[in-house]
Amino acid sequence: MTEWIDVGPEGSIEPGDHRLLEAGDTEVAVFNVDGRYLALENLCSHEEFPIAGGTIDDDCITCPLHDAEFDLHTGEALTPPAEDPIPTFPVRVQDGVIQVADRPNPADG
Numbered sequence: 001m002t003e004w005i006d007v008g009p010e011g012s013i014e015p016g017d018h019r020l021l022e023a024g025d026t027e028v029a030v031f032n033v034d035g036r037y038l039a040l041e042n043l044c045s046h047e048e049f050p051i052a053g054g055t056i057d058d059d060c061i062t063c064p065l066h067d068a069e070f071d072l073h074t075g076e077a078l079t080p081p082a083e084d085p086i087p088t089f090p091v092r093v094q095d096g097v098i099q100v101a102d103r104p105n106p107a108d109g
Contacts, residue, residue, distance in 0.1 A: 004099040018052050023102045028089055037091040038072045039100045045084040
């Protein structure tokens with residue numbers, strides 16, 4: 001059964017910013033993209049480098065190490081050198097609190 005981890009009050013992550021948290025043994029980055037909260041594992045699938053420090057443009061994040069781009073909704077690798085996706089995590093706002101699931105989206109595996 002999915003457990004939900006509190007991230008903080010809704011609005012506590014500014015647009016274009018992120019917050020890191022632990023979901024089990026996985027560090028997760030939660031982003032505010034134009035008022036939408038999106039979460040993915042904080043590791044580029046190419047070199048296992050923290051992705052959270054990357055640049056966000058529209059719904060994509062660019063890895064700060066080798067400039068690989070990923071879709072923030074699906075984790076899909078959009079440009080080389082990355083080929084594999086990054087696992088994404090469900091996010092919800094419950095009673096004014098941003099929450100992230102303790103495990104990746106089922107499609108991510």
